[in-house]
Amino acid sequence: MISYLSGELLRKDEKYIILNVKGVGYKVFLSVQNMRSLDNLKKVELFCYTNTKKDIWEIYGFFSVEALVLFETLIKIAGIGPRAALEVSSLGSLAEIERAIQEDDRVVIDKLFTLGQKKAQAIIFEFSRKIKKHSKEDEIVIKSLRKLGFEKLEIKETLSQLPPLAAEDKIREVLKLLGKRTK
Numbered sequence: 379m380i381s382y383l384s385g386e387l388l389r390k391d392e393k394y395i396i397l398n399v400k401g402v403g404y405k406v407f408l409s410v411q412n413m414r415s416l417d418n419l420k421k422v423e424l425f426c427y428t429n430t431k432k433d434i435w436e437i438y439g440f441f442s443v444e445a446l447v448l449f450e451t452l453i454k455i456a457g458i459g460p461r462a463a464l465e466v467s468s469l470g471s472l473a474e475i476e477r478a479i480q481e482d483d484r485v486v487i488d489k490l491f492t493l494g495q496k497k498a499q500a501i502i503f504e505f506s507r508k509i510k511k512h513s514k515e516d517e518i519v520i521k522s523l524r525k526l527g528f529e530k531l532e533i534k535e536t537l538s539q540l541p542p543l544a545a546e547d548k549i550r551e552v553l554k555l556l557g558k559r560t561k
Contacts (some may be wrong), residue, residue, distance in 0.1 A: 379428045379430075380404070380426050380437055381425065381426055381428075381429045382423075382425055382426060382438065383397055383404055383422075383423070383424050383426055383437075384405065384419070384421070384423040385397045385398045385399035385400070385404075385422065386398045386420060386421055386422075386424070387419060387420055387421070387422050387451045389404060390413070390416060392413070393407055393408070393410075393413070394406060394407045394408065395408060395413075395422070395439075397414065397422055397424070397439075404437060405436075405437065406426065406437045406438070407437065407439065407460075407461075407464060408424075408438075408440075408464070409437050409464050409465050409468035410468065411468035412439070412440070412441060412468060412476060415441075415471040415486060416523065417435070419459045422438035422533070423441075424438070424440060424441065425440045425441075425442065425443050425445070425446045426438065426439050427446060427447075427449055427450060427453075427460075428439070429441075429460050435524070437529065438460055438464055438495045440467065442471075442514060444471040444472065444541070444542075445467045445468070445471070446467075447472055447541065448463075448466070448467045448470075448471060448472040449463045449464060449466075449467040449523065450473065452466055452467065452501065454555060455496055455500050455501060456500065457496060457500050458497055458500060458501065460463055462493050462497055465493065466490065466493070466501065469486055469490075470486070471540075472541065472543070474486075475505065476508065478503055479502055479506060480506075487502070490502065496498055515544070515545045515548065516534075516537055516548070518545050519533070519537065519545055519548045519549050519552065520533050520534070521553065522539075522549055523549065523552060523553070523556075528552075528556060532556065533552060533556075536552045537552060537553045537558060539555070
C-alpha cells in the first residue's frame with residue numbers, strides 16, 4: 379500500500395495530479411479545495427490512501443494525517459465512496475466535523491448536503507452515534523482524572539485537543555499533557 383508520496387508536481391488536472399516520485403508518475407486524486415492550493419507548488423508531499431476495492435487501483439492524497447484519518451473514517455460508512463469522502467475530508471478535521479454536527483453548524487452541514495441527501499444523512503447519523511460514544515468515554519476519563527485531583531475544566535480542555543482514542547489512551551495522553559503544564 380502507498381501511504382506517503384513526496385515529489386515534483388508534473389501535471390494538474392481537474393480532480394487529480396500526476397506526481398513524479400524519482401522518475402515514477404503517480405496519479406493521485408485530491409479534493410477540490412486541495413487542488414486549488416497547489417497553484418504555486420512544485421514539490422508536493424501527500425499522505426495517501428490506496429483504494430484497491432475495485433479492479434482499478436486509485437490513490438487519494440491528503441496534506442495532513444488528520445485529513446487522511448477523516449477520509450478513512452468516512453469510507454467505512456455504508457454508501458460513502460472514496461470520491462465523496464475525499465470532498466468531505468476537505469471540510470476540516472475529524473474533530474471539526476464532529477463538532478460541527480454536534481453544534482448543528484449550518485455551513486458545514488449544508489456542504490455535506492451537496493453530496494446528496496442520503497449520503498449527508500448517513501454521515502450525520504454515523505457521526506452522531508460516534509459523538510455519543512465519545513461522550514460516554516470522555517465521562518469515564520473525566521471521572522478517573524478528577525479522582526487524581528485534576529480540575530474538570532482543564533481535563534475537558536485537554537480532551538478537546540486529542541484525536542479519537544480509546545478511554546485508556548485518552549487518560550494516558552491527558553496525563554502527559556497536564557503533566558507538562560505543571561512543570
